[in-house]
Amino acid sequence: xxxxxxxxxxxxxxxxxxxxxxxxxxxxxxxxxxxxxxxxxxxxxxxxxxxxxxxxxxxxxxxxxxxxxxxxxxxxxxxxxxxxxxxxxxxxxxxxxxxxxxxxxxxxxxxxxxxxxxxxxxxxxxxxxxxxxxxxxxxxxxxxxxxxxxxxxxxxxxxxxxxxxxxxxxxxxxxxxxxxxxxxxxxxxxxxxxxxxxxxxxxxxxxxxxxxxxxxxxxxxxxxxxxxxxxxxxxxxxxxxxxxxxxxxxxxxxxxxxxxxxxxxxxxxxxxxxxxxxxxxxxxxxxxxxxxxxxxxxxxxxxxxxxxxxxxxxxxxxxxxxxxxxxxxxxxxxxxxxxxxxxxxxxxxxxxxxxxxxxxxxxxxxxxxxxxxxxxxxxxxxxxxxxxxxxxxxxxxxxxxxxxxxxxxxxxxxxxxxxxxxxxxxxxxxxxxxxxxxxxxxxxxxxxxxxxxxxxxxxxxxxxxxxxxxxxxxxxxxxxxxxxxxxxxxxxxxxxxxxxxxxxxxxxxxxxxxxxxxxxxxxxxxxxxxxxxxxxxxxxxxxxxxxxxxxxxxxxxxxxxxxxxxxxxxxxxxxxxxxxxxxxxxxxxxxxxxxxxxxx
Amino acid sequence: xxxxxxxxxxxxxxxxxxxxxxxxxxxxxxxxxxxxxxxxxxxxxxxxxxxxxxxxxxxxxxxxxxxxxxxxxxxxxxxxxxxxxxxxxxxxxxxxxxxxxxxxxxxxxxxxxxxxxxxxxxxxxxxxxxxxxxxxxxxxxxxxxxxxxxxxxxxxxxxxxxxxxxxxxxxxxxxxxxxxxxxxxxxxxxxxxxxxxxxxxxxxxxxxxxxxxxxxxxxxxxxxxxxxxxxxxxxxxxxxxxxxxxxxxxxxxxxxxxxxxxxxxxxxxxxxxxxxxxxxxxxxxxxxxxxxxxxxxxxxxxxxxxxxxxxxxxxxxxxxxxxxxxxxxxxxxxxxxxxxxxxxxxxxxxx
Numbered sequence: 001x002x003x004x005x006x007x008x009x010x011x012x013x014x015x016x017x018x019x020x021x022x023x024x025x026x027x028x029x030x031x032x033x034x035x036x037x038x039x040x041x042x043x044x045x046x047x048x049x050x051x052x053x054x055x056x057x058x059x060x061x062x063x064x065x066x067x068x069x070x071x072x073x074x075x076x077x078x079x080x081x082x083x084x085x086x087x088x089x090x091x092x093x094x095x096x097x098x099x100x101x102x103x104x105x106x107x108x109x110x111x112x113x114x115x116x117x118x119x120x121x122x123x124x125x126x127x128x129x130x131x132x133x134x135x136x137x138x139x140x141x142x143x144x145x146x147x148x149x150x151x152x153x154x155x156x157x158x159x160x161x162x163x164x165x166x167x168x169x170x171x172x173x174x175x176x177x178x179x180x181x182x183x184x185x186x187x188x189x190x191x192x193x194x195x196x197x198x199x200x201x202x203x204x205x206x207x208x209x210x211x212x213x214x215x216x217x218x219x220x221x222x223x224x225x226x227x228x229x230x231x232x233x234x235x236x237x238x239x240x241x242x243x244x245x246x247x248x249x250x251x252x253x254x255x256x257x258x259x260x261x262x263x264x265x266x267x268x269x270x271x272x273x274x275x276x277x278x279x280x281x282x283x284x285x286x287x288x289x290x291x292x293x294x295x296x297x298x299x300x301x302x303x304x305x306x307x308x309x310x311x312x313x314x315x316x317x318x319x320x321x322x323x324x325x326x327x328x329x330x331x332x333x334x335x336x337x338x339x340x341x342x343x344x345x346x347x348x349x350x351x352x353x354x355x356x357x358x359x360x361x362x363x364x365x366x367x368x369x370x371x372x373x374x375x376x377x378x379x380x381x382x383x384x385x386x387x388x389x390x391x392x393x394x395x396x397x398x399x400x401x402x403x404x405x406x407x408x409x410x411x412x413x414x415x416x417x418x419x420x421x422x423x424x425x426x427x428x429x430x431x432x433x434x435x436x437x438x439x440x441x442x443x444x445x446x447x448x449x450x451x452x453x454x455x456x457x458x459x460x461x462x463x464x465x466x467x468x469x470x471x472x473x474x475x476x477x478x479x480x481x482x483x484x485x486x487x488x489x490x491x492x493x494x495x496x497x498x499x500x501x502x503x504x505x506x507x508x509x510x511x512x513x514x515x516x517x518x519x520x521x522x523x524x525x526x527x528x529x530x531x532x533x534x535x536x537x538x539x540x541x542x543x544x545x546x547x548x549x550x551x552x553x554x555x556x557x558x559x560x561x562x563x564x565x566x567x568x569x570x571x572x573x574x575x576x577x578x579x580x581x582x583x584x585x586x587x588x589x590x591x592x593x594x595x596x597x598x599x600x
Numbered sequence: 601x602x603x604x605x606x607x608x609x610x611x612x613x614x615x616x617x618x619x620x621x622x623x624x625x626x627x628x629x630x631x632x633x634x635x636x637x638x639x640x641x642x643x644x645x646x647x648x649x650x651x652x653x654x655x656x657x658x659x660x661x662x663x664x665x666x667x668x669x670x671x672x673x674x675x676x677x678x679x680x681x682x683x684x685x686x687x688x689x690x691x692x693x694x695x696x697x698x699x700x701x702x703x704x705x706x707x708x709x710x711x712x713x714x715x716x717x718x719x720x721x722x723x724x725x726x727x728x729x730x731x732x733x734x735x736x737x738x739x740x741x742x743x744x745x746x747x748x749x750x751x752x753x754x755x756x757x758x759x760x761x762x763x764x765x766x767x768x769x770x771x772x773x774x775x776x777x778x779x780x781x782x783x784x785x786x787x788x789x790x791x792x793x794x795x796x797x798x799x800x801x802x803x804x805x806x807x808x809x810x811x812x813x814x815x816x817x818x819x820x821x822x823x824x825x826x827x828x829x830x831x832x833x834x835x836x837x838x839x840x841x842x843x844x845x846x847x848x849x850x851x852x853x854x855x856x857x858x859x860x861x862x863x864x865x866x867x868x869x870x871x872x873x874x875x876x877x878x879x880x881x882x883x884x885x886x887x888x889x890x891x892x893x894x895x896x897x898x899x900x901x902x903x904x905x906x907x908x909x910x911x912x913x914x915x916x917x918x919x920x921x922x923x924x925x926x927x928x929x930x931x932x933x934x935x936x937x938x939x940x941x942x943x944x945x946x947x948x949x950x951x
Contacts, residue, residue, distance in 0.1 A: 032951065206950035220943070222936040224928035225699045227692075248938040256924030258931055260699040260917075265725040269692035272685065272722070276696025279683060280661075280704075281929035284696060298686050392947045395940040401933055434929070435681035435697070436704050439658040444674055444682040456674070 002193035005035050005060035008067045009144065011074040012084045013137070016048030019076070022137035023054040025158055026144060027387060031207055032154045034199040036062040038504075039207070039387040040580065045232065045325045051080045058196060064353065064388065064504025068584035071194055072147070074140050076118075082106050093192060095143060097136070114188055116143050121179045126172065135176040142180025149191040151198070152181065204392050210383035211287070213354035213393065214313055215240030217361025218285055219248060222401050223311070225284035227262040227273035229292065232325045233381040234315035237287035267292035271299040271310065278309040279445060281406070281434040283365050285311040290319045290332045293339060293376075300374050301340025302447040304470070307421070307430065309368035309404070312376045313361075315384040318578045327578030328381035330500055333554035336376045337528055337562075343467060345562075347375045347477050348528040352503035353383060355390040356526075362399075363482065370404040371477050372432060380549070382501045382580040405431040412438040419443075420454035421466055428472030474529060481527035484534050488521045495521035495537070496590075497570075498547040499555050502581050506547060509586035518594060520545075525555070530563045538563065543597075544570050545590060551576045618654040626651045628675040633668060638790030638816030638831075639738045643675045645793050646707065646736075649800035650677060653848070661697060661704045665690040665719060668745055669711035669738035669816075688719025691726035694733050695917070701927040702918050705804055706733035712753040713743050716771045720752075723773075727780040727809050732916040734803040734810045737773050738790070740818040741829035748821035759826030772898065774908060777811045778891045783914040784810035785890070786844075786907045789834055790817070798873075799907060801846040807868040808914040815903065834903060840878045841893075842906035847872040865912050875907060884909055 009026070013019040020041075027039045038057040044050035057067045069089040075081050075096045088094055090110040096102055098115025107113075122135045145152060155177055163169040184190055215237045218226065228238045242261055249258040264270040270286045277284035288296070293314050303310050318324040319331045336348055347367055351357045360377055368375040405425075412418060412433065420443040421430045430452075433441030443454040451462035452469070487510070498506045503524055510522055523537045538544055538559070546556040553572035559565045573589040575581040614622040626647045631640050650660060657679035664670035666687035673682045685693045690708050698706055715723045715737050726735070741754040750758075753773070754766040777785050784806040786799045796814065803810035815834050817823045823830045849870035863875040865885070875884060883889045890909040897904040924931070938946075 028951075202951075206947050208950045216946075220937055222933045224931065224936065225696060227696060227699075244938075248942065249936065251924050254924060255922070257922050258924055258928065258936060260921050260923055260928060262695060262699060262729075262917075264692065264695075265721050268689060269695070269722055269725065272689045272692025273696035273699065275685070276663075276683070276693035276698070277700035277929075278696075279681075279693075280697045280700035282700035284700065299689065302686050393943060395943045397940045399937075433681075435661050436659055436701060439656075439679040442658060442679045442681050444684060446682075446684040447686060448684065 004195060004197050005058055005199060007058045007071045007148065007194040007196070008055065008069055009058070009072045009074070010053055010055045010070040010084070010087070011140070012051065012053050012077045012080050014077050014079070015043055015046060015050050015052040017137065018134045019052070019054065019137045022141050023056070024387070025138070025155065025162075026141050026150075027056050028158055028207060029145070029150050029154045030056065030058055030196055031202050031389065032158070033151055033196060034202050035060065035196055036201050036389055037207070038064060038066060038389070040066045040382075041386055042579075043326050051077050060199065060201070062201060062389075063508045063583070065508055065582045066580055068582050072144070072192075074144070076136075076140065085111070093147070095140065116140070116180065116183055118180070121183065122176065125175060125179060131172070135172065138173050138176035139180035142177035143184045145177065146181045146184035146190045147188065147192050149195045149197070152177070202389065205389050206392055207387045207389055208354045209236070209385055209387055210351065210354040210357040210379050211237035211315065211385060212240040214287070214357040214361045214377070214379065214384075216244055216393070217358040219244045220395060221283060221362040221365040223283040223285050223365060224259050225262070225273065225277035225282045226259070227264050227270040227284065227286050228288065229264050229267045229270050231267075231289045231292050233317050233385045234287040234289050234313060236385065237313055237315065267295040268299065271296040271312070274310045274312075275299060275303055275308045278368070279435070283311070283369070283401070285313065285365075287313040287315065289315050289317050290335070291322065293332055293335055297340045300346065301342060301344045303374045304340065304344045304346060305342070306445050306447055307372040307432070308445065309372055310374040311364045311368050312374060314376055314378050316378060316380040324578050326381070328501070328549070328580050329576055329578065330378070330380055330502075330549040331554070331576070332378060333550070333558060336378060337558055345474065345529070347371065347373060347481060349375065349377045349482065350500040350526055351377065351379050351383060352500050352524060353390060354388045355393065357383060358393050360482070366402040367477070367481065370402045370429070370480070371473060372404060372429060373473070373477070378500065380501050405429055407431050407433050407437075407441060409438040412440040415440065419452065421450065421452045421469070423452070423469050423472065426472075427476045428469050428474070429476060478529040478531050481529065481531060483531055484526055484537065485524040486522070486533065486537055488537070489519065492519045492521045493542045494545070495523060495541045495543075496545045496547055497523045497525065497538070497559075499525050502547050502549060505581045505583045505586050508583035509590065512583060512587055513590060518590065520590070528558060528562065530559065535563050538565050538569065542569070545573050545593065546570050547573045547575075547581070547586060549575050549581055617651055619656060621651070621657070623647060623651040625679075626657065626677050628673070628678045631672070631675045633671070634820045636819040637668070638740065638818070639669055639672050640675070641790040641793065642736065642738055642796065642814055642816055643672050645796040645800055647676050648793070648797045649804065652797070653801055653804060655705060659704055661706050663690050663694045663697070663706060663708040665710055665714040667711040667714045667743075669709055670714055672709050672738070688714050688717070689722055690714070691719065691722035691731070691735075695726060695729060695731055698731055698733065698917065700929040702732070702923070703927050707804065708733055708735045710735065710737050712737060712739045712741060712751040712773075716752040716773060720771070724776070724780055727777055727782045727811070729917045730781070730783055730808045730914055730920070732807055732809070732918070734800065734806075734812065736800075736812045736814060738816040739773065739813055739829070740816050740822050741827070742818050742822040744818050744821055755828040758828040761821055761824055765826070773811065773813045775891065775894050778887060778894065778909055782811050782909070783808040783911040785909040786811070787813045787815070787903070787905045789815045789838055789905060791831060791835070792905070795840065795843060795905065798844050798846040802844055802867070802873045802907065805846070805867050805869060805871050806910070806912070808911075808916045837901060837903045839897070839902045839904050840906055841882055841904050842884050842908065843876040843878065844907040845874045845876065847874060865910060867912055873907065873910065885911070
């Protein structure tokens, strides 16, 4: 094994020991050397004491998904030592804390084991139990720095920035780095054949997680009301919104907040708060995950029928039921698309990475306001909580929110009468008014049967006229939702159609499949309903591999239901074990299908 | 919910308020509730109260959930926006509405099923937030629209139209609200408009959460002998403890009150509520006293009415949150968006 800037480092620790900051330091140091990185955190649904892993994939090619191998394992957790050792690729390196003897029964001839007395060194150099545990983590970063040739100047600068207001911590952290670094230099042959060399591939890029980016998007979209009930993995979205608001949304004269966050009693209340706020003209949102969507169902249907805007972020996690809250999946497509009783369907957006979380957050508010309907942004735990390398987020100062068809007091003054649900423009979108604007604008918002004037009805024709008009609006939605990303060549009759966080794995697989002479076109859908570009793409191919991260091929079902695609054309390749999909899975499944096709 | 507009017949001599509007201008569509329903009397009292408060109709927001009570916002102030939400969830919608626009006056109309069963959680939490709203429970102890099941406020021993007596303990919204920290708590009777109108005016003016539990007999399913929410039963055991007069801002207190029994409390907008204590021992500014008095009255089988507790100095949700005075929905986008230069600078944090 000998590679430059193509190595996977995995760190096994116990959660609650502060390893996150050490792992972040490691990843950022490599990033600052100009080398693309992918970071994945595998953590338990627990506060302290259970196994947790962090994986840093150094990828000179800039691939975005997790790898399928581990080259360097830092085994800091004795509970998982044997499993961690087994996971290591042949020819890899295992680093462990040699303060205590490791069992001789656990051994592999095909790996190199490097023992570092991390606890012993830290106990000698630092006071206090907590500091010793924290510094042990920093010390393994020092070991890795020596083994992989990570620039100590970069690490030092990062530490100085992180602890800018706590100078003493800078010194102790640097000391811990040196302990690990010096020990490795003295005792091992450094660097390893796999090592890191500076590149220039991270310029104008950042490392950010999807929830932070989405929270920032809400601020830029002008959202002022956020309501939520804490749920993994969506919690950090509201944390981010709050922290950005505290920075950018405080009135400089009075110190008052130009935002209001309601931590509701449950998700039913959270979505109720959103609807009340948007009804009153504010931009409002709620972040949640699958169980929250289940609870919000009744209100989502209300908002569809009464035509009240709402932005809902569903950071999907592994279901069904409580499922595995800290594992990822794309398992809420169907429940979100058709949430609530009766004939309902909803606009969905599918970001593939944190960058899209930012832009789609803004777009979601524009769509919700202009369509007067709930818009659900379906991210997932992998996007929401992991650190991704993305291009810098950009903003156009000419942007103005699309608040949709809202009548002003002046409009109402000049009108004879106002009726809430008239389709004056033929696009299925009626005009609305805001409370407090004008006496003429008043109407009764209701989920019960109503006619086009907004009045209560139990008349069949009047009822049907309104629900049919909602279908006209649905078609308008189809024409304005984000278009798919398509990579097309007319030489390929087979294609992959995928969604969201599968993107990185699919793109990497496409490159590697091409090397094996399997050429495939690629369409990544970004929204539901599917616009004509998606239908055209499918029409142009004989066979489509639908790749998604759930058991029941939910995206495939949506394509059949909404785009009326012939089911025989769509072959589902499904990854749903709770870990994020990787290229190896895609390649293997496609090759199996290709082989089947040849045999047939 | 009615779709029949009321005929607009106005008498030139109808009294007008400061907005130049008559009480008729505050009416809604024709009620479709049963003839004699207590809820219609409450609707009439609301109309009277908002007329007398000179409220601009479009600055009132009418919120409700599901049930007979929740239909009633259609029957008052047609020129106000109404939000007839889903069952038991009016408090959350009102929370969001108020979060977005604190300049409107919020009146929520709910029932005992909507508030004390399906909506008990939201009822409790809107009190915790001390949301600035007037929350009326039209309390009849029975589910009307589904034809006569007991609600959570049905008293032990109360009988349904058919079937055995209720044996489960009732949830009393007033004691619950005192325990949860509500800052304006009153009980009244739909048949006592004289008491009800000033209580509604006080509730609409109070800054923070005001609860008005109004016994409102269901003439169809719960007005028979054996019911403890019938007109006859309510009239028999009805006790005024504290009557309250509402005095608008800048108007002097002219009425004469017995020494020791009258007690004016100033509201945040300068208006006053003057208590007239029927029971001189009672102190409506003490939560502990109100609570024990209520417990004793329940044991005595009395229905205690009047303004039972008030804290005129409380902080509402926006105070607790530290919001700016301008309604959030009215802040120009330019003030909300940090802009391109800020984003460029922020990017360095993520490198």
